[in-house]
Amino acid sequence: MNYRPHVISWNLTQRCNLLCTHCYISAVPQVGNSEKLTTQECRRVMDEIAQINPSALLILSGGEPLLRPDLFDLAASIPLIKKCTMPFAVSTEPGRRR
Numbered sequence: 001m002n003y004r005p006h007v008i009s010w011n012l013t014q015r016c017n018l019l020c021t022h023c024y025i026s027a028v029p030q031v032g033n034s035e036k037l038t039t040q041e042c043r044r045v046m047d048e049i050a051q052i053n054p055s056a057l058l059i060l061s062g063g064e065p066l067l068r069p070d071l072f073d074l075a076a077s078i079p080l081i082k083k084c085t086m087p088f089a090v091s092t093e094p095g096r097r098r
């Protein structure tokens with residue numbers, strides 16, 4: 001494959017405090033087991049992204065990513081990825097409200 005992503009928006013959870021009618025992932029406040037990937041699996045995915053493009057912009061989104069208890073651990077592990085200069089942002093509800 002000759003494809004190199006430069007911006008990755010990653011929906012880490014389907015949970016959200018809001019119930020927007022236009023929601024693109026049908027997010028709801030209570031979704032049992034809504035985090036499909038464990039913390040370790042997410043770290044593996046970030047490693048794989050960094051191998052493809054270590055300077056890609058990674059947007060941690062959802063749902064509401066702050067509802068994931070491991071969000072800050074995941075964010076803190078990004079600079080620890082070998083040879084990774086990946087900038088990241090957290091896309092959270094207040095910035096999305098209208």
Ligand code: SF4
Binds near residue numbers: 016024
């Ligand atoms: S804030 Fe975003 S994720 Fe949450 S319900 Fe609205 S559209 Fe869905």
